[in-house]
Amino acid sequence: MNFIGGKWSWPAGAAKLTSRNPADSRDVLGVFPDSPAGEVDRAVQAARQAFPAWKRCPAPERAKIIRRAGEIMARRKAALGALVTRECGKPLIEGLGDVQEAIDMAELAAGEGRRLYGQTTPSELPNKLCLTFREPVGVCGLITPWNFPIAIPAWKALHALVCGNTVVLKPAEDTPLCGAAFVKALEEAGIPAGVVNLVQGTGERTGRALVSHPGLALISFTGSTETGRGVAESCGRSGKRVSLECGGKNAQIILADARLDLAIEGALWGAFGTAGQRCTATSRLIVEEAVYERVLTRLLRQARRLRLGPGLKKGTQVGPLINERQMTRVLDYIALGKKEGARLLCGGRRAQRGPLARGWFIEPTLFAHVTPRMRIFQEEIFGPVLSVVKVAGLSEAVRVLNDCPYGLSSSIYTQDVNSALAAVRDIEAGIVYVNGPTIGAEVHLPFGGVKQSGNGHREAGKAGLDIFTEWKTVYVDYSGKLQRAQIDNS
Numbered sequence: 001m002n003f004i005g006g007k008w009s010w011p012a013g014a015a016k017l018t019s020r021n022p023a024d025s026r027d028v029l030g031v032f033p034d035s036p037a038g039e040v041d042r043a044v045q046a047a048r049q050a051f052p053a054w055k056r057c058p059a060p061e062r063a064k065i066i067r068r069a070g071e072i073m074a075r076r077k078a079a080l081g082a083l084v085t086r087e088c089g090k091p092l093i094e095g096l097g098d099v100q101e102a103i104d105m106a107e108l109a110a111g112e113g114r115r116l117y118g119q120t121t122p123s124e125l126p127n128k129l130c131l132t133f134r135e136p137v138g139v140c141g142l143i144t145p146w147n148f149p150i151a152i153p154a155w156k157a158l159h160a161l162v163c164g165n166t167v168v169l170k171p172a173e174d175t176p177l178c179g180a181a182f183v184k185a186l187e188e189a190g191i192p193a194g195v196v197n198l199v200q201g202t203g204e205r206t207g208r209a210l211v212s213h214p215g216l217a218l219i220s221f222t223g224s225t226e227t228g229r230g231v232a233e234s235c236g237r238s239g240k241r242v243s244l245e246c247g248g249k250n251a252q253i254i255l256a257d258a259r260l261d262l263a264i265e266g267a268l269w270g271a272f273g274t275a276g277q278r279c280t281a282t283s284r285l286i287v288e289e290a291v292y293e294r295v296l297t298r299l300l301r302q303a304r305r306l307r308l309g310p311g312l313k314k315g316t317q318v319g320p321l322i323n324e325r326q327m328t329r330v331l332d333y334i335a336l337g338k339k340e341g342a343r344l345l346c347g348g349r350r351a352q353r354g355p356l357a358r359g360w361f362i363e364p365t366l367f368a369h370v371t372p373r374m375r376i377f378q379e380e381i382f383g384p385v386l387s388v389v390k391v392a393g394l395s396e397a398v399r400v401l402n403d404c405p406y407g408l409s410s411s412i413y414t415q416d417v418n419s420a421l422a423a424v425r426d427i428e429a430g431i432v433y434v435n436g437p438t439i440g441a442e443v444h445l446p447f448g449g450v451k452q453s454g455n456g457h458r459e460a461g462k463a464g465l466d467i468f469t470e471w472k473t474v475y476v477d478y479s480g481k482l483q484r485a486q487i488d489n490s
């Protein structure tokens with residue numbers, strides 16, 4: 001169902017799509033529409049109509065609704081977490097974590113309702129006041145991926161809303177129910193009709209219609225780099241603001257002086273958490289030669305022990321891939337890695353033992369003796385595949401890390417403060433972790449990447465407000481006479 005102008009409805013004539021559990025394709029969660037352009041237009045019109053009143057609603061009042069939505073999600077956390085796991089496959093502790101992130105984001109965005117600070121600054125002329133306000137940009141189209149199916153809609157929508165924008169959300173076609181559950185929390189929290197609208201559908205049909213709709217001021221997109229580029233192109237043509245959060249090829253460096261136990265634990269979590277399907281997942285491991293063999297031995301031992309299974313089963317550490325297409329894509333990359341001459345240490349196959357055959361599982365896969373120019377070391381795979389490269393020391397490690405088209409997250413494990421700080425300075429990425437894995441963002445810090453990982457914007461943190469607001473600069477002259485600025489009085 002879609003949610004438009006405060007009402008849930010099924011668009012006339014829309015094709016029916018099915019949401020299935022990726023751990024067991026027989027398990028159907030529900031059906032949802034592939035909404036056509038006319039339905040997108042209805043949602044945009046509803047959001048446009050609701051915009052003037054929402055913009056004038058005092059920000060602390062807007063924040064109250066956001067806070068209530070957070071409380072509703074907190075009350076429902078167990079059920080929502082299970083829904084996330086059932087619809088996108090990640091283990092239950094990660095599903096619950098996804099919901100917690102949305103709750104945290106509600107707390108952060110609601111607090112912003114009593115800040116949204118502008119600036120005051122002295123004027124160059126006497127008896128004159130200069131100040132700035134943040135103003136909403138208008139109707140925002142939000143396009144979200146499936147891997148954080150409640151958290152990412154929350155990241156985008158709650159900041160957009162507290163700033164006074166109205167929104168049209170199009171969740172990923174793999175996780176429509178999670179998108180709907182998030183919108184339901186806002187509905188129950190009392191969001192006025194038309195302020196939040198939900199249109200379900202595929203990227204090709206509904207997503208495209210949203211991006212090209214002339215009634216939107218902004219598109220905030222999270223997904224693949226390739227799709228993101230097309231979205232930005234279309235937004236450029238129609239003059240919309242656009243914020244892109246795209247792919248990554250994140251690397252972890254292990255120097256010889258690192259705590260190897262921690263470094264290996266971090267690499268395993270970074271690479272195989274969410275089955276490697278995070279934009280911040282570790283897919284490259286860069287290891288100093290003095291510890292290379294030791295790291296490989298321990299990594300292999302521990303990777304083999306990871307428990308693959310349905311996310312709802314207790315003890316599961318690695319869940320399925322999101323769908324068959326994505327599983328095939330990852331298997332193709334594994335075949336490519338072998339062809340390129342990398343050494344497959346473990347995994348590399350679809351896991352089909354017993355009930356696993358009903359889902360899209362791939363065994364955690366390790367490649368050693370990888371060289372930096374191999375495609376498996378350069379291209380985003382988005383699956384449980386980790387490629388290990390040997391380097392001589394810190395400077396080569398940083399060079400190899402940077403020699404990549406992406407720049408989202410990164411990590412270095414070392415006990416040496418000088419090496420750590422040099423890496424922090426030299427690594428080309430939006431996020432650097434020291435002695436932590438490449439995954440694990442916190443909502444009150446800016447999130448985003450450089451190079452092909454984005455287009456210069458950040459989400460979350462205070463920086464997350466920037467895309468959703470325009471600055472208004474106000475000059476008040478209380479001198480009682482014409483004072484001329486931009487005039488050379490000397």
Ligand code: ADP
Nearest residue numbers: 144145171172202203204207208222223224227
């Ligand atoms: P992923 O590989 O993670 O599925 P996509 O970039 O394909 O990444 O999808 C991310 C989001 O973008 C999804 O909501 C999807 O429906 C949407 N999408 C895909 N193609 C388009 C498009 N051409 N225009 C707008 N949105 C799209």
